[in-house]
Amino acid sequence: MSNNTITPVQALELSSLITPTEQGIASRVLAKTTGGNLTLFAFDKGQGLSEHSAPFDAIVMVIEGELTLTIDGQPVTAKPGTIVRMPANIPHAVEAPQAAKMLLVMLREITLNHN
Numbered sequence: 001m002s003n004n005t006i007t008p009v010q011a012l013e014l015s016s017l018i019t020p021t022e023q024g025i026a027s028r029v030l031a032k033t034t035g036g037n038l039t040l041f042a043f044d045k046g047q048g049l050s051e052h053s054a055p056f057d058a059i060v061m062v063i064e065g066e067l068t069l070t071i072d073g074q075p076v077t078a079k080p081g082t083i084v085r086m087p088a089n090i091p092h093a094v095e096a097p098q099a100a101k102m103l104l105v106m107l108r109e110i111t112l113n114h115n
Contacts, residue, residue: 006030014063015101018042025049037106043067043096051093057107058086065100069093078102 005028006012018028020042031038036056043065051070060069062078069076069084071092078084086092094102 014040014103018101020044020099020101023047034108035110036108037104039104039106040101041104042101043094043099045096045099048095049093051091053089053091054086054106056088056109058092059105059107060084060086060094061103061105063101063103065096065098067100067102068095068097070095 026042067078
């Protein structure tokens, strides 16, 4: 399974790959494989993702703005250039106190069958 929406063999500016939505959240899947997904998000000020959990680790990299990630009840402030790991099966939420863009990497466990 492979679903990639970005042009191969080309340097692309992350920020230009998504258009923010006024008073909303925009997302764009940049790559999707059996090993995980790469998704770009743009949050307008005051927007966010409600608390949820996932069965695999997720990595957040902030590109612009600032985000408050609440992971297992603990708030973490993430600014451009920072990276935060959200562990599998742990509740987490995202809030944007200002307009922000983030890259989300979902890492799936892959089980290999050896005969």
